[in-house]
Amino acid sequence: MSTTTPAPAGLRHLHSGKVRDLYETPDGRLVMVASDRISAYDFVLETPVPDKGRVLTQLSLWWFERLADLVPDHVLSTELPPGAPAEWEGRALVCEKLAMVPVECVARGYLTGSGLADYRRTGEVCGVALPPGLVDGSRLPEPVFTPATKAALGEHDENVAYAVVAEQLGAELAGRLRELTLAVYRRGEEVARERGIVLADTKLEFGLREDGTVVLGDEVLTPDSSRFWPADSWEPGRAQPSFDKQYVRDWLTSPASGWDRASDAPPPPLPAEVVERTRARYVEAYERLTGRSFT
Incomplete structure (x- = not known):
């Protein structure tokens, strides 16, 4: 479909x-x-x-x-x-229909992606100071809550400081979102590690019931919303092999694709080999985590 x-x-x-x-x-x-x-x-x-x-x-x-x-x-x-x-x-x-919170709730246990770019520029991620000397793939001393504003389709989400979320949503709700995001990440990281997978980071979406209850919505801890790396090959300081769509990103930015990311042109169609290998990574993530065969 x-x-x-x-x-x-x-x-x-x-x-x-x-x-x-x-x-x-x-x-x-x-x-x-x-x-x-x-x-x-x-x-x-x-x-x-x-x-x-x-x-x-x-x-x-x-x-x-x-x-x-x-x-x-x-x-x-x-x-x-x-x-x-x-x-x-x-x-x-x-x-159920919820009033969705207009914030992407991100937890990071490892430094990579946009968090790494922020760190290299400022030594911080979303206003959270991190130790010096970290590299791509470094495990953080503690997981951190690094929220982002939700962007419209075709636009970039923007990392923001926790204080911005607290001002936008109120201190009580912002604190609850941070608490839940880190709790979900820690549970997911523990379960994934037992199955030989590093959960580097994850993005969550929450909504509110009419009585104010915070509810987890959309998807959770999937290869689309998280970075999953094989634990047996994790090595800080280099790009990590992954169980998510990083394989597609890597192909798009390789000379083989012929695509100029800086242009306004849409990316080209994916070759059959890239499609099959991407599918295999999604399926392997499912099967490793759940212990079930995907059929």
Whole structure:
């Protein structure tokens, strides 16, 4: 499933993001469907990765069960609504409607990506001072909460200091989000490490019920929202092999793609080999973490 499916009878299409399509049922519940679309460098790529949406959905469900004692999640049912197409099987979730918090809640246990760029420039990440001498892939003394503002499709999220989140949302809610984000990361990092995977960082989204309860939404601890590295080859100071879409990013920025990232041109289609190897990484992450065979 690579494109948005027209809304089945009885459902109203609300929104399509980089990966997920959102529909509303007549009784006000939401149906979230994970497609096989893949994004990189703020572009949704032309070429889908088969089964990616199913991996994201099934892995999120697995994690939601293991995080239930820390924070409630938004899932109400995994049964397809009446009239839903068969291709939604395994990739659709019926969810409660929440007031989504307009902040990307990021936890980092290792230094890489945009956090590394911030550190090299300022010695900090989102206003959090870090020890000198860290390199790409360094494990941090303690996991840190490094939030970002949510950007519109095609634009960059922007890392911000915790004080900005506290001013925007209020100190109480900002503190709760930081607490939950770090708790989820620590649980995920522990579980992943037991299975031979380094959870370098992760991005979470939260929403609020009418009574103010903070609820975990969207996806959780997947290869799209997290950086997963094989623990047996982790080595600070070099680029880490990964179980996420870094393989796609690396190909796009290699001479083989012929794409100039600095241009306004969209990325080229992915070769079959890149698609298959990316799919294999998503599936391996699922199978290593859950101990289940992906079928």
